[in-house]
Amino acid sequence: MASGRRQYPFHLIEPKWQERWEDQKAFRAFNPGEDIPADHAFAKRHALSGAVSADQLPPKFYVLDMFPYPSGSGLHVGHPEGYTGTDILARYNRSKGNHVLHPMGWDAFGLPAEQYAVKTGQHPRISTEANVANFKRQIQSLGFSYDWTREVNTTDEKYFKWSQWIFLQLYNSWFNPETNKAESIDKLPCPEELTTEKQKREYRDSKRLAFVSHAPVWWCEALGTVLANEEVIDGKSERGNHPVVRKPMRQWMLRITEYAERLLDDLDDIDWSHALKEMQRNWIGRSEGAEVDFEIADYQDDDGNAVKLRVFTTRPDTLFGATYMVMSPEHELVSKLTSAEKKEEVEDYIAEAGKKSDLERTELAKDKTGVFIGAHAINPVNGERIPIWISDYVLATYGTGAIMAVPAHDTRDFEFAEKFELPIIQVVQPPSEDTPWQGYTDHGTSVNSTTSDLSLDGLSTSEAKAKITEWLESKKLGTKTINYKLRDWLFSRQRYWGEPFPIIWKKDEDGEPYHEALPESDLPVVPPPLEDYKPTSTGEPPLARAQEWVNLPDGSTRETNTMPQWAGSCWYYLRYLDAANEGALAGKQAESYWMGADKGAKPGVDLYVGGTEHAVLHLLYARFWHKFLYDLGCVSTTEPFFKLVNQGIILGEDGQKMAKSRGNVINPDGVVDEFGADAFRLYEMFMGPLEMMKPWSTKGVEGVYRFLGRVWRLFADDVSSRAFEQACTAEPDKAAAHLETVKLNAAIEDVEATPEQLKVLHGAIKKVTEDLDHMRFNTAISAMMVFVNEANNWEKLPTSAMKTFLILLQPFAPHIAEELWAKFDDDSGLSLPYQPWPPFDEAHLAEDEIELPVQVNGKLRDRITVSASATDEEIEKAALASEKVQQFLEGKEIKKVIIPRKKLVNIAAK
RNA sequence: GCGCAUAUGGCGGAAUUGGCAGACGCGCUACCUUGAGGUGGUAGUGGGGAGACCCGUGCAGGUUCAAGUCCUGCUAUGCGCACCA
Helix, strand or coil: CCCCCCCCCHHHHHHHHHHHHHHCCCCCCCCCCCEECCCCHHHHHHCCCEECCCCCCCCEEEEEECCCCCCCCCCCCHHHHHHHHHHHHHHHHHHHCCEEECCCEECCCCHHHHHHHHHHCCCHHHHHHHHHHHHHHHHHCCCCCCCHHHCEECCCHHHHHHHHHHHHHHHCEEEECCCCEEEEHHHCCCCCCCCCHHHHHHHHHHHECEEEECCEEEEECCCCEEECHHHEECCEECCCCCECEEEECCEEEECHHHHHHHHHHHHHHCECCHHHHHHHHHHHCCEEEEEEEEEEEEEECCCCCEEEEEEEECCHHHHHHCCEEEECCCCCCHHHHCCHHHHHHHHHHHHHHHHCCHHHHHHCCCCCCCEEEEEEEECCCCCCEEEEEECCCCCCCCCCCEEEECHHHCHHHHHHHHHHCCCCCCCEECCCCCCCCCCCCCCCEECCCECCCCECCCCEHHHHHHHHHHHHHHCCCEEEEEECCCCCEECCECCCCCCECCEEEEECCCCCEEEEECCHHHCCCCCCCCCCCCCCCCCCCHHHHCHHHHECCCCCEECCCECCCHHHHCCHHHHHHHCCCCCCCCCHHHHHHHHCCHHHCCCCECEEEECHHHCCHHHHHHHHHHHHHHHHCCCCCCCCECEEEECCCEECCCCCECCHHHCCCCCHHHHHHHHCHHHHHHHHHHCCCCCCCEECCHHHHHHHHHHHHHHHHHHECHHHHHHHHHHHHHCHHHHHHHHCCCCECCCEECCCCCHHHHHHHHHHHHHHHHHHHCCCHHHHHHHHHHHHHHHCCCCCEEHHHHHHHHHHHCCCCHHHHHHHHCCCCCCCCCCHHHCCCCCCCHHHHCCCEEEEEEEECCEEEEEEEEECCCCHHHHHHHHHHCHHHHHHHCCCCEEEEECHHHCCEEEEEC
């Protein structure tokens, strides 16, 4: 326990101001056209009232936190780290005169609530509501200036109506590669050869941005659901670390791959960290190369046509070095091409590969396996017959599912060729003679690549690529191709606690099922109540249990899958703009004001802060939906989040990751109880740069807490403070009333600040302002500490300077700042959070005399004091006159004297 | 294996275009107040040396009048991806 006595009465101050802010709706943001009460501080600050158009409103500043999943264990110190940073900037911008949008909400669909429901039979809404209430209490105890009228909850049917609405638009759209954007499915041109309604329907269904797939998906037995690629890590589920297996199932998918190029290109326009952009680039995984057709030797299809095996390669320049081909075991041509004598061996291998999980496939990566299938292909450049193998090192899901193997210049092909003793031919010469060519995969010079028709020899790798690609295209043997690692997004889950799809299933004249969208007027589709939230015994999702809900009067049935948790978090930042709008996900005016780039504002969310764990999943999905909504005309920017910052992880006091099992978890409630919300906020920011990983230190909290105590004692009168404490001891239940008896320090007087005081004050203003502009919260706090340390030595404390300091302190420690501010008679009529941010005046920082360090050959030898107006010549003279300097110059010849920007003197001598 | 980030006192971290390394805070030492302790205050605190001085920003080089900062090559830690042809 740190102390018996409090540094200052934060326990009375903090609830008092939190209540007041709520009563006054102090942090409401007003949409264009909304009625602004004349007595609201925002109205007074900007001389506005009533309904105001977007042009009349001050510039917007949209500062956003990643909304939390309200778990049962409550807030963790990592959450408020980002929230405090954004709150400081929200308050700073409010003070600067911007119109701040700073909202909070709940990403409340999710597996833990559902698993709890399975266990207890209680509807997940009940536990969700309790968790939300607890999270909200904790967040509010920290004094964040959110506009709670805009609170959203993804499980609220008024909210998920619009999640379902976006899905409907995806369902009703296709991606036109010509225009590079989504368009209505009604405008999809249908090939003429499709005549029947069924054919046309199937064609349309194959083009929708939301479509049904029967491809193998990741099935997690323990979670009872399928997972997206991105939710599977090393063959285990991201949540819970359960094993997953590959299994073909009917699933809804979203065609995110159509947006790959735009998702990649537009990264250039946004202010995200380099590291984060790289992660997204890697995930999208664009690679440029060529698809090349290899004719199969001695083989025709049933119609007597030649059959071709198509491969993708990023190194078409190495085509002459292709000595064998490899197909993935799942490749559709495998069964056709396998010779009779190899059939058994090949089938065994396929069965064996199918049994392996992906984990096993990668763990065994070093040891290549494979089988020759008894067929050959013809290398199109030189007519060589090369054997075709199958191996699980070739993935069915990337490129064409088959490769040409160039063992000399590809590590995997090299390992495979060595193991199976396949020929290795050099076709690239490394730049250095000393580098062995075997297994050399970098660029070099082409060799051994000549026929009567074509020669690459002597060309650099990039020249050779260009030449061979052109040659292949001219001979119709191949085409330039771009491939992406990004896969379509698996969008359905076999869960209860998620958004139901606005989709029904019908049967056509052949008795085959097909899907149809529900009309918008049917939204929201609300999940039915259940007694049992487990999947059914046949593996169907839990919604299938609600037979009355599933079966519609006309004989059609509802889709029983639900959407993944990402659905709600993909667009919540848009709902905040106009959270109560029942006619649209966000009104046009509100959207263009808050997200638009008018009046020099940043396009999209000005600042988005959250954990790095969402570097690919949430941030890629949200960008995809945003671009889709842009195509639809629903949003006015191509990107949702202009600037994004990842806060670093906070470690336990032992330097280890916080975990219940280690017993090193810090509970914010405990810290707030002991030191107060202001100290908590201040410490979270004082620890170090926001983006860095850093360990918690209770001693460090005590340090900033002591600072706030010094602030309190600087402003509060000693005698009345002591009287207040005694009164509180005597009448603890009247403590709040006694707080009002604390008077302002008598040393605070309405006097002119001295030049020395102005220098200290403006130094602090300058440092805090510049640091806030660059999110350097830790150094801004240290600047305020310096001010307080200085002010403690002052005999008289000028009112104006002390009030200005409180404006600086307010964003960081708003409660104590408000309490002290209230002790002044302020006639501005504005509450503290709306006080104009003080400008700093460089004139006050100027000095009459400056002290300069003098170096000889780069080593500090003396300091000299000169007039601030001294010329370089005068400074040089003064420096050379110094005795100490002369000692070091003895016997040396002065080569040069450097005086850069009057910062120091360096004498170079020999 | 590939990509990215980071490396500064006993600790968290400062050092804005290359210009006084260690701001601010923690811890520690001494003293004052209190006097049982804690709180509060003052002074000191990178290492070595009695001292003039010398050495110091993960390691090794380089550029420069001047390098924590720029360049080259390493090492360690963290994160991401991982048979992506």
